[in-house]
Every structure is written in structure tokens, then in C-alpha cells.
């Protein structure tokens with residue numbers, strides 16, 4: 401189909417996410433991808449520096465993944481997951497569990513990050529209910545984002561995306577998140593404030609709290625905000641002592657983004673529940689999982705049907721998606737991908753040190769494959785004009801980035817060529833001078 405026709409149909413029939421149609425440019429028509437690049441219908445190429453919304457891990461059009469996907473498609477593409485099971489789902493569960501701390505042993509599949517979180521929240525509430533207790537309040541960190549379904553919106557309300565839904569959300573208390581960056585001299589003050597806040601809550605009403613949810617170490621959608629893992633350990637220990645269920649939302653951080661397979665490996669205290677999605681399938685097919693400790697799962701195993709978790713999705717544990725996730729994990733092992741992530745981290749470090757000399761750059765921060773900084777003097781709000789302007793300016797230079805307010809970040813697929821990534825920093829430096 402011609403570009404003109406595609407755009408005509410798009411304008412007429414498509415409703416794009418996170419997009420204000422009134423003043424947006426026509427979208428770019430993408431026709432293909434290869435490794436860290438995607439190509440548009442006019443033959444322009446773009447470096448996918450945000451892994452297509454943080455999902456692509458090993459690059460686009462990976463032959464190994466396509467092969468396993470094809471093989472599975474020839475066997476069975478979909479089967480309901482109540483009363484049936486299959487090898488891709490069971491093998492994947494086994495592989496995930498060997499990668500996670502041994503406490504986490506039960507996998508519940510769903511379709512995306514929001515549903516993985518929704519499952520975690522519902523299970524937390526029903527876990528207490530099955531034990532004869534009514535606990536429906538949640539704790540979360542200010543600015544955290546957990547998805548767009550109602551439960552996820554509730555615990556992510558302070559991220560600022562959900563104005564129209566105020567008053568329709570679950571009761572959630574938001575703990576100050578002590579974000580920090582290189583050269584930050586207020587780190588300890590912020591951590592203290594946060595710890596004091598937690599103590600107050602724990603003194604007040606710990607018995608009503610079903611669970612606490614956190615994006616471990618780095619908050620993504622609120623602007624790649626990082627806290628110290630040692631701080632997290634301190635608060636998490638307190639929640640543990642009070643018997644509050646701990647949920648880690650590793651939807652963004654999972655699968656190597658922070659330099660370890662899961663961000664929880666940077667932290668001593670382990671969660672009772674973990675949510676994964678995005679890179680689980682390397683960006684090829686939607687799939688998510690919420691993984692529970694055996695003791696949580698046991699509260700649902702009973703002769704009383706009322707204790708069953710009555711929740712599920714049509715595509716739960718889709719065999720194609722599970723086979724792709726297994727193919728992705730094979731690449732992690734075979735190509736020692738975490739080693740490549742540490743090379744990326746080193747390039748980011750050098751690049752950020754270089755960018756720090758640019759007068760427009762502040763608050764540089766880095767963990768694993770994620771590097772971020774803020775633009776001094778720019779509007780911090782999500783969807784700000786400056787963010788869109790920068791995005792368009794960089795697209796013209798062949799760099800696919802998507803600032804969050806005044807935060808620019810890089811999170812490339814792990815297959816990115818080292819020299820290519822080094823070069824990105826020179827382009828960034830030159831272009832920022834033109835803003």
C-alpha cells in the first residue's frame with residue numbers, strides 16, 4: 401500500500417496511544433526492522449534507542465526467534481489455559497523460576513505489564529480475604545507507573561496520567577521516592593524523609609495494608625528516576641517485619657535492563673510477587689507473567705471453590721508467545737547477553753561523562769543499559785512541547801528517542817553495535833546545542 405493511503409487510513413480510523421490527535425504530526429510509517437534499526441516507507445533508517453517502548457531486547461527480526469516462532473505456529477497457535485497445558489508454558493515457567501530467587505515458584509500468565517500488575521494486586525487482596533482478613537489498601541512510591549488498568553492506575557496514580565479517574569481508584573498511600581543522580585548532595589535527606597514517612601504509616605495502620613508495590617531501583621515512565629538499592633533494602637526490611645506483601649514491578653527492569661537479569665538481584669530483600677512483561681518476549685509477541693511465592697499460592701488451594709483465583713485472559717499462556725520467550729532466553733545464555741549489557745553500561749558512562757560538559761545537561765544517571773539526563777530549563781511535564789520538538793529533531797538525524805518531559809534517556813536493544821552507540825553521544829551533544 402502507498403504511504404499516502406496508509407496515512408489517510410490512519411488519520412481516518414486509528415486512535416493512537418498517549419497521542420493528542422489535534423496537534424500531532426503524521427506518524428512515521430515503518431515497514432521493517434533489522435537488529436537495532438527500523439526502516440520507514442521512504443527508506444529512512446532510525447536507531448531504535450528506546451527498544452520500541454522498552455520491549456525489544458535482542459534487536460528486530462532476529463532469525464533465531466523467528467525460527468522458533470514458526471516451528472511453534474506449525475504445531476499449535478492457541479489453546480485455552482484452563483483444563484489444558486502445553487510444553488512452551490511449562491518449560492518457560494521452569495526457566496523463569498530458575499532465574500528468580502527460589503522463593504518465587506508459581507507463574508500466572510497474562511498479556512501485558514498492566515495485567516501482570518492487576519493480577520498481583522488482586523491476588524494480594526484475595527490472599528488476605530482467603531485468610532479471613534479484609535486488607536484493601538496499598539502502598540506505592542510517588543511517581544511510580546504500573547500500567548493503565550484500574551488497579552495499576554490506582555497504585556500509579558501519582559505518576560500524573562490519570563486525572564479523569566480520580567476517586568475511582570483503590571486506596572493507595574504514596575511514599576516519597578528518593579530519586580538521586582550523579583553529584584546529588586541531598587540524597588540522604590531525601591532517603592531519611594522517605595524512611596520517616598514509612599515509619600509513620602507503619603505505626604498508623606499496618607493492618608489494613610494488603611501490599612506494597614515498587615519499580616525496583618528505577619522508575620521508568622516518570623522519567624528514569626533512580627534510587628539507591630541500599631535505601632530500598634532498608635524500607636523493604638521494614639515491610640517484611642510488618643508482614644506486608646512486597647510486589648516488585650519488573651515490567652521494565654526485567655531481563656537485563658539494569659545489568660542483572662532482574663533488578664531484584666541488586667537488592668537483598670526479595671519480593672513475594674514479581675510482575676514481568678515487555679522484554680519477556682524480546683518485543684515479538686505480547687506476554688506477561690506474575691510470579692508468586694508458594695506460600696501465597698497455597699492460600700488459594702482449597703476444597704472451597706470460593707478460594708479459587710477466578711481470573712484469566714483469553715490468550716493466557718499463548719503457545720506462540722511462550723515459545724518466543726524461550727527463544728529469547730536461549731539468546732541470553734548462548735550469547736552471554738549480560739556481558740554485552742555491561743559493555744553498553746561502560747559506553748553510557750563515557751558518553752554521559754562527555755555530555756556533562758554540555759551546559760544544557762543535568763542530573764546524569766545510569767544503571768545497566770539505561771542512561772538518562774535532564775535538560776536544564778525545559779518543561780518537565782509529560783507531553784511538553786519541548787519533548788516533542790526534541791523527538792522530531794532527533795528523528796531527522798535517524799535517532800529514535802522519546803523524551804519524558806525534560807528527561808532524555810537511552811535504552812537500546814542489547815545487540816547495538818558499540819561504535820554506533822558511542823557515536824550517538826556525539827550526535828546528542830551537537831544536537832542539544834541547537835535546541
Ligand SMILES: Cc1ncc(COP(=O)(O)O)c(C=O)c1O
Pocket residue numbers: 512513514515517545546547548615620621649650651652653677678
Ligand atoms: C514498570 C511498568 N509497569 C507496568 C507497565 C505497563 O505495561 P504495559 O504497557 O505492557 O501494560 C509499564 C509500561 O511502561 C511499566 O513501565
